[in-house]
Amino acid sequence: MSFHFVIMCLAIANSEIMRTEASMVQEREEHIKNSDKQCNTSVCKEAVAKMLSSINYYADPCEEFHEYICGNQITDNKPMSKKHLGLLRRYFKKNGNAQSEKYILDFRRFYESCIAFDPTFDFIENMKFIKKYTSTNLTGVFIESILTQSMLFFDVGMKIGEEDGSYIFQIGSPGKNALKTELRDWSVIQQVENECGEHLEKSLSTKSVNMEKSYENFEKCKDDLMMKYAERYQKDMQFALGESNNNVALQDSLKFLKRMTVRHINNTDKCASIPINMFNKKYGVIEWKTFFEGLASKTFTGNELVEIYNVEFMNGIFSHMKNYDERGLVELLQEFSSFQFYTHFLRHYKDRTLFCMDLSQQLMPDVTNVILYDVKSSLQINNSFSNLKKIFDDVKNILKNFLSESSLDDDTKSSYEKKLSKLELGLIRSGDRNRTHNNYLSLVVTKNYMTNLQNLLKNYRRTLFSLVGKKSSAETLLNFFVGPFTNTPKTFYPSNFVVWHPPLYDEQYFYLSNYLGVAKLGLLLAQEVAKHFDPIGRLFRTGDVSTASNDYYSVIISNTEKILYEYYLKTPYTFHGTSIDFLSINGSHFINEMIADYTAFRISTHYFETNTIRERLPWIFNNITEEQIFIIAAAQEFCGRYSKAEFLRNIIEGRRLPFPIKIQNMMSNSPSFSKAFKCSDGSAMTLDSSVMVQFPYKSEAIYYEYEEPSLSNDF
Template identity: 20%
Template sequence: MDILILAIMLSTSEAYFFSPIWFSKRINTTTSTHQQGKLIPDLPHRWSRVAKSNTVCQTDQCKKAAEALLENMNQTADPCEDFYEFACGNWDKSHPMPPTESSWSQFDVANDKNLYQIKDILESDVDTTDPSPVSAAKTVYQTCIRRDTSDTKENLKPILALMSSIGGGWPMVSGNRWDDKNFVWYEASADVISQIYSTAVFGVFVTNDRKNTKANVITVDQSAFLLPREMLVKSSTYKLQLEAYKTFVTEVAWVLAKAAGSSDVTKSSLHREAEEMIQFEIKLANLASPQEMRRNVLRTYNPMTLRELQEWSDMAAPNQIDWLKYVKRITANLTLTFDWTERVIVRETDYVFRCIQLLQETSPRVIANFIHFGIVRHFVRDMTAKIHQLTFEFDRVLSGATNDKPRWKDCISTANSALEMALGYSYVQKHFDNSAKLAALEMSDNIKSVFSEELGKLEWMDSSTRELARQKVAAMARHIGYPAWYSNSSALEYYYQGLEVSDNHFNNVLESSRFKFSKNYKRLRVPSERDEWIISPADVNAFFNPSKNVIIFPAAILQPPFFTKDRPSALNYGGIGVVIGHEITHAFDDYGRQFDAEGNYAQWWTESTKETYLNKSKCFVHQYGSYRVSELDGMLSDGTTLNGVNTLGENIADNGGLHAALAAYRKQSAQHGAEPSLPGLESFSAEQLFFLSFANNWCETVTKESLLQTVLSDPHSPHRYRVIGTIQNSEDFPKIFNCPRKKVDTCVIW
């Protein structure tokens, strides 16, 4: 998925399992078996409790659930010492990580199953009853599969032609033929946004107005980077990755230069220019704000007119950019008009100011190289076999995967990027049991109700803030399974009106990017829709969108191990129930709490309650910031810990979600009575099974390289700590597992 699209989604939503790095997957640590506290097999464990029910569930679903839990468990570990190891210690043995992957989790297993189901859909013959977007998705996929990837000049003509049309081409490839007189950096940047819907120096896109969520507005933001910002700003620490990056740029440029017939281009000249380009990107990264600074909504909400933005830029360096011309060029192919009174939101005013100064000090050739490599990296998996191989070699340094993915997975990604809602439509039609949607609706009702009840027990929250918090919970909308308009195939056709696909793979990728750009900018003059879906129903994920106050659970996550009908509710509440609780809690994490019931940025907290909340959140920052990631010793300086600030929102959501789901399960259990136990797990109480189900959400194997990506830039903690942290803070867990009392610092907000 494109970096800009991810940036837009992250700016408006909090995800349960979302990675902001395009080349990386969610990652976690592996752990070794605890040697102390070993338990004697076949004898009662000190933490065991006799289940309340004397019956054992013997349905197929119960047997499968029990088998899955048992094969992942390491029962020689002490659950009171390391519950992640107890619940997931044998995950790597029962689920060996494929060589094409850099991490392998429950999410990946579920997603892999989905990929095969989608593959069957895309490889099936075109059905005359299919809506046209479904047929188009099949065309995109099958064209991708059949494409010629031989290393010929003919196959590189499309990318060379595209680059030639933007700023006179890529200087590194053109050699002495490139003329800076034909290059205006902001014109080239505008063309990149409109042609491939990506960032170039600035991100410029349309989002909800955070103070008026019913309106959409042009938003200006800092650039996105290929490497994590931390690697760029600490380049001396990450020499291996920076050298791999330089090699990647050099070798890709060499392939394209030969295809372009540039006889004056040499490997040494490319190496020098790649170094200059990366140094420029490092300077940009140093100007950019880290993620932890961007969680303050007020700081990143800077409304102004284009005229005011122009005056701000001119103070930095006169005549470096004409913002009105810039916006008009971006939207040249759309029926939109602008003047200097156009209102925009600038996320990072300091970045804009200092970036304009940097651009004035930088040669046009270096800027053009940076912009054009951004174009190339958008298509690196869509060109020849040689460039594809170079991409994998670079990716391997960053991710640790040993084998490249098969082409069919790349082609599913291409088809999904172009027509994700069409693939979601077919997925729902063929593979989704609507009873799962009804069950998820009921569970979300229960957990919302309990969350609201729990607000009444909070002594630190004053009554006026509590009432507004309850109103926010009550107003929270739910998108579960799939959008309502899926019932009408003509609505799907309307959604993709204007997208044309063909039997030319490169053109399909380009046209889908242009279509997404057009769809984004056409929102500018129309009211924002609260029921808009931001993700495909075929995606194994979940979201909270703070600007709409809506929780989103696509159909694909309503499957094992997260949810299965006809199994004990303890497993479903520990699985998908915790996910639901997590997303509800996002409305009250350090970021989501800044939005009101309508999704608008507003100061609805009293000062005293806000101050108490902020003090309580510092506990989570310290707790998670003290978790040491020993697996990275040797890659970084010994003693590497998590970033407690960057992960604060997800950590608050993890803890609140677990508490709310358990409270909702207890309420449901009190109404419906004791549940049967599971075969092979008869000694486990229902609430112990709840916690096992929760921990199994996060079972994972990971490479050190991918773990590094998470620690540096992911807003989620590595999987192991998502279990350890919540268990440490749970007042219920030690009682349920009969753990000895210990003096342990705990953090609780919700």
């Protein structure tokens, strides 16, 4: 495929950008009437152009499928893009006037105060503001630190309780909350990680790297950069306040941060749920009932359960606190809070307009939802509903058939089928205007960015924490815990909902060829459904069937571990032309994700083979088959910008399965892939049929005998 051909595709696609929604619907309906007709709609041309232009035709799909489908990918996968920024700015040009709802005006005023903020202007007053504290009482300082997301020791988030599906508090290590209750890239810790991640990426530009050594350098970079920021903070405070700053408290804070850095996320961390009234006896230090009531601005009986995530971590935290008296703890927390705000205010942003809009929509997700559902017409929303609902139901039926044909015992089959029938696709048709109106009644937004930020941070978390004790629902999950611009479905255990913002998803998927829509939407939905039946998901809302199915799952887990270590994580691993050496990897973090992924791809390929309309696509020649197009379209959902630094950190920290291995896992476990691309035995993307893992499998799987790799949790 020539470069000029790709440019032609993009040029034709771009010429079709100006189109109306009604015309897209009309185009699509005309082609559905005749499935033999080539899909010449503008969205088909645009989708095919993007797909073809992303392919690196020099790569061998049987050896480097990720490089083959993503090698020329130019799509930005940031949560907030310039496309989203433009949409919101156009909305405010028309609607951000005095007649608008207060919450709309609050959003606009905060965004404008962020744009106008200059940390160097009135510098001394800004530094004095950072050192102002609203509370000197230890319990009050704890509340303030949690609400402004600047707590040194731990964090408070939320999760869905297993007993009745209500929201409950979750307390534990920062950044490990089950539901999104923190801002992305807000903390000084995240800032340092991002900057050192850029340095790490530059260091990986050589032909060969040692992963453990590179990660050690990354950790050293974080320590050095944190100290650099601390020294700058102390000098600026000395200049602004004209007196010695509390250097001891800050240094103690940084020492603590270094000790609590966790390089690996241990999925078996022990959790415990205890009532609020038990916290005074277990941990002491503060008045815990007052603390939780201050977070949620509501009264509790004290019998409400709170989940402690990682009990050992929390025990260690409060053991460490015993080294300080009450005044010492207050100084420690206040100094770290000042340091946190200082690093935020002085941070440099390449595109401040994008940063400010992203910060605004994170702090006011409910307002953003109202706006985004307003700009989408009822025609598109209704079309999204019907399309997604059909695909979701089809995916469930396919998995139901797989379960019924499997070698699971009858009781487990029955239990899983009941669970499957209860899974719902949670969608909303509009933002919640009434709730949003009430959430901002008492909020005051002025031209002062620093005051606005503190007030909105508190309002954001208090709004979320006010949901504690209330039943979870698709509406609250989508309005508060799923980013308004998130274009993928989400599962929240133990809820039966798979939730999505359908009208915000790329509109092309609803108007292009049927089987391409299934490739993209079907695979994403199948992944979320499959998560409910991986080794973790099966334990939620299925009754006591874990004992009966333990042997069944142990086979799948064992065989999945085998292919991960012996096929996917061979050292050295080549990624983007760099050979990466590593000593040992704890792959147990990825097993559940792998099982859900290859199950989802099995469901979506079955869907494609049995239940799709095959329309011919523009610019597709005979050397590219429909089967290949389907697989390429599905796998390209995992392209985006993916760096070597992300690959390395995902592997070592166990955050998520790196995209190249994620794609390899799905494709190599599918006989459809090697057949479609005519891959020979022994190629990187081909597993022998005796090694492939399928869930749910029909007959008894083979137990493989292999030596367990030496795993280490500490590098």
